[in-house]
Amino acid sequence: MEHIMDGRTCAEILERVRSRRPLVHHITNTVTINDCANITLCAGAAPVMAEAPEESAEMAAVAGALVLNIGTLSTAQVASMILAGRRANECGVPVVLDPVGAGATRMRTDAVLRILQEVDVAVLKGNAGEIGVLAGTGGTVRGVDSCGIAGDAVDAAVACARATGTVVSMTGATDVVTDGRRVLLVENGNPMMDRLSGTGCMAASVTGAFAAVEGDYVLSSAAALAAFGLAGERAAVGARGPYSFRTALFDELFSMAPEDLAAGARVRARHGV
Numbered sequence: 001m002e003h004i005m006d007g008r009t010c011a012e013i014l015e016r017v018r019s020r021r022p023l024v025h026h027i028t029n030t031v032t033i034n035d036c037a038n039i040t041l042c043a044g045a046a047p048v049m050a051e052a053p054e055e056s057a058e059m060a061a062v063a064g065a066l067v068l069n070i071g072t073l074s075t076a077q078v079a080s081m082i083l084a085g086r087r088a089n090e091c092g093v094p095v096v097l098d099p100v101g102a103g104a105t106r107m108r109t110d111a112v113l114r115i116l117q118e119v120d121v122a123v124l125k126g127n128a129g130e131i132g133v134l135a136g137t138g139g140t141v142r143g144v145d146s147c148g149i150a151g152d153a154v155d156a157a158v159a160c161a162r163a164t165g166t167v168v169s170m171t172g173a174t175d176v177v178t179d180g181r182r183v184l185l186v187e188n189g190n191p192m193m194d195r196l197s198g199t200g201c202m203a204a205s206v207t208g209a210f211a212a213v214e215g216d217y218v219l220s221s222a223a224a225l226a227a228f229g230l231a232g233e234r235a236a237v238g239a240r241g242p243y244s245f246r247t248a249l250f251d252e253l254f255s256m257a258p259e260d261l262a263a264g265a266r267v268r269a270r271h272g273v
């Protein structure tokens with residue numbers, strides 16, 4: 001491990017998001033689209049949602065990052081994602097793919113495999129079940145929820161990164177971020193994040209904002225999950241349930257100073273993969 005990810009590194013990436021305010025182009029689902037826009041703003045970046053095939057490539061070309069989320073996919077939407085993704089690749093814009101529900105239906109699994117074939121994806125951010133399915137090592141997904149992964153979760157994430165050539169960012173109580181060689185474990189977060197629809201989608205949005213300003217996507221993805229998870233920890237204090245937690249989650253990310261993240265990030269390297 002040539003890079004140890006300390007809180008200071010996370011904080012520096014957050015500072016860069018805040019000072020550069022990158023445009024994060026989303027093609028995403030209709031359930032959590034507004035939450036994705038607002039969490040992007042709270043991170044310090046600028047969201048735009050643009051999925052029409054007539055404009056998606058043009059928008060991707062001027063973005064700092066492109067986030068593709070298949071949560072409410074259609075054949076036409078996936079085609080537009082591929083148009084945008086290819087142009088993003090030509091322009092050096094990092095692409096984050098959220099394979100929402102991959103493994104739950106054949107259409108979702110096939111769409112993800114097709115996007116991975118046609119687009120050079122920088123970060124594949126999914127829950128454990130989705131990553132297990134895409135790794136081919138085994139995972140179970142019901143609807144959009146992970147119902148578990150076969151075998152060791154870190155091994156599956158590493159296998160998925162090697163098979164897809166992406167940085168895999170696998171969320172859960174402990175997040176696993178790997179390029180198939182380096183492995184970072186992010187301990188930030190709170191179980192309340194699992195009780196609210198959209199936290200996985202928002203994690204992808206923040207991942208996109210951080211990827212726009214840091215070209216080492218293992219570092220950018222771990223920093224993004226540390227910041228989002230720390231916001232979740234702080235939001236849980238005093239929350240009365242999922243919806244007061246939701247409001248506080250946005251407020252906590254918005255008001256998070258880089259020094260807060262430097263002190264609160266809990267990221268460690270896992271050796272020996």
Ligand SMILES: Nc1ncnc2c1ncn2[C@@H]1O[C@H](COP(=O)(O)OP(=O)(O)O)[C@@H](O)[C@H]1O
Pocket residue numbers: 126127128144145146171172173174175188189190191192193194198199200201203225228229
């Ligand atoms: N039990 C938990 N403890 C702490 N953080 C969690 C927990 N479950 C999920 N998270 C966090 O919530 C976010 C969404 O993760 P996850 O629930 O795995 O995604 P999805 O909604 O795609 O299934 C991530 O930032 C993750 O770290």
Ligand SMILES: Cc1ncsc1CCOP(=O)(O)O
Pocket residue numbers: 029031032071072100144196197198199200201202
């Ligand atoms: C419930 C639902 N159905 C299709 S997309 C979606 C939102 C999924 O959000 P997340 O995976 O971030 O919890």
Ligand SMILES: [Mg+2]
Pocket residue numbers: 144194196197198199200
């Ligand atoms: Mg969820």
